[in-house]
Amino acid sequence: MPHRLEFWFEFASTYSYLAASRIVDLATAAGVTLAWKPFLLGPIFRAQGWNDSPFNIYETKGRYMWRDMERSCEKYGLPWRRPTQFPRNGLMAARAACVAAEEAWCPAFVRGVYHANFVDDHDIGDARVVGAILEKLDQSASAWLERAQSGESKERLRQQTDAAMQRGIFGAPSFVVRDQLFWGNDRLEDALGWARRRT
Amino acid sequence: MPHRLEFWFEFASTYSYLAASRIVDLATAAGVTLAWKPFLLGPIFRAQGWNDSPFNIYETKGRYMWRDMERSCEKYGLPWRRPTQFPRNGLMAARAACVAAEEAWCPAFVRGVYHANFVDDHDIGDARVVGAILEKLDQSASAWLERAQSGESKERLRQQTDAAMQRGIFGAPSFVVRDQLFWGNDRLEDALGWARRRT
Numbered sequence: 001m002p003h004r005l006e007f008w009f010e011f012a013s014t015y016s017y018l019a020a021s022r023i024v025d026l027a028t029a030a031g032v033t034l035a036w037k038p039f040l041l042g043p044i045f046r047a048q049g050w051n052d053s054p055f056n057i058y059e060t061k062g063r064y065m066w067r068d069m070e071r072s073c074e075k076y077g078l079p080w081r082r083p084t085q086f087p088r089n090g091l092m093a094a095r096a097a098c099v100a101a102e103e104a105w106c107p108a109f110v111r112g113v114y115h116a117n118f119v120d121d122h123d124i125g126d127a128r129v130v131g132a133i134l135e136k137l138d139q140s141a142s143a144w145l146e147r148a149q150s151g152e153s154k155e156r157l158r159q160q161t162d163a164a165m166q167r168g169i170f171g172a173p174s175f176v177v178r179d180q181l182f183w184g185n186d187r188l189e190d191a192l193g194w195a196r197r198r199t
Numbered sequence: 200m201p202h203r204l205e206f207w208f209e210f211a212s213t214y215s216y217l218a219a220s221r222i223v224d225l226a227t228a229a230g231v232t233l234a235w236k237p238f239l240l241g242p243i244f245r246a247q248g249w250n251d252s253p254f255n256i257y258e259t260k261g262r263y264m265w266r267d268m269e270r271s272c273e274k275y276g277l278p279w280r281r282p283t284q285f286p287r288n289g290l291m292a293a294r295a296a297c298v299a300a301e302e303a304w305c306p307a308f309v310r311g312v313y314h315a316n317f318v319d320d321h322d323i324g325d326a327r328v329v330g331a332i333l334e335k336l337d338q339s340a341s342a343w344l345e346r347a348q349s350g351e352s353k354e355r356l357r358q359q360t361d362a363a364m365q366r367g368i369f370g371a372p373s374f375v376v377r378d379q380l381f382w383g384n385d386r387l388e389d390a391l392g393w394a395r396r397r398t
């Protein structure tokens with residue numbers, strides 16, 4: 001039996017969009033079970049002394065990232081439009097994904113949020129945008145948004161972000177297989193390979 | 200005719216070791232001509248407000264990098280020993296590589312310096328270490344070290360580091376094909392693919 005792979009993602013993160021778009025097919029082909037782990041980069045970046053995305057703080061790195069995303073989406077055959085706002089506030093979507101992590105439609109919801117942010121250029125911080133994604137999946141927007149904004153849900157996302165820090169996560173996407181941490185969309189294949197190791 | 204690929208590397212950089220170990224075979228197989236471009240990350244990091252390697256400044260990222268290097272070297276079948284000093288001073292070696300960039304033995308010299316740093320755990324800032332690598336390649340250590348420390352050589356490396364900044368380079372290794380910049384050992388295959396594009 002392959003080991004389980006934890007997929008740690010942040011809805012504002014460009015490279016998480018790549019991983020979220022690829023991971024289901026690759027994990028299925030590898031026979032690896034996924035655990036969906038939304039978390040917030042904000043508190044982790046603040047702990048490193050950053051009050052914004054490093055792609056905004058470090059201009060040359062940011063310029064490179066936008067070009068790299070264009071080329072990467074072309075390589076993977078993924079749609080892409082540079083968002084007019086970056087980073088967007090993924091808090092509500094992350095809370096919804098957190099409470100819905102065990103639902104069968106959660107992977108489709110996650111991809112829907114990324115598509116809204118990085119293809120449709122919609123504000124994923126807007127409840128109507130998140131609600132529309134839920135409705136498209138035949139879920140009750142009002143019921144799930146209410147759950148997402150409950151105290152229990154807020155606490156869950158806080159704890160999950162703490163758990164990310166405890167695992168040594170410092171960026172997104174990250175993958176965890178047992179005690180092994182892998183950072184970045186470029187490491188998805190390696191992480192899946194590790195999950196298939198018997199030992 | 201494939202386009203030429205510029206390989207920008209820094210001798211203190213762990214991920215540059217991976218790229219330097221892989222690039223000759225991959226470029227030969229792809230029919231791509233290489234230009235060897237040693238440069239210094241120090242001035243580029245200082246321009247970003249860092250006075251040390253980001254792997255030392257950001258501890259969790261550093262811890263991750265050392266583990267990632269172990270796994271990466273295992274994946275590529277490369278020898279590896281974590282150096283007892285990081286980052287090491289690659290200035291003299293970079294000056295030597297800069298003045299010898301057109302020599303047929305330059306690629307072997309570059310690999311020799313990385314091997315000294317990341318396998319033998321030798322101080323590549325020591326002229327005797329650099330001299331021994333030159334002698335092993337049947338080159339005169341004294342003649343090349345003298346050239347490396349000439350005013351002309353110092354100026355050349357300074358200009359090359361300026362040229363790196365002008366290309367938008369912010370880390371190592373980097374690859375440049377025409378106007379396309381690729382950052383990181385993970386992008387070597389993509390950069391070679393770009394060099395083979397006809398348009």
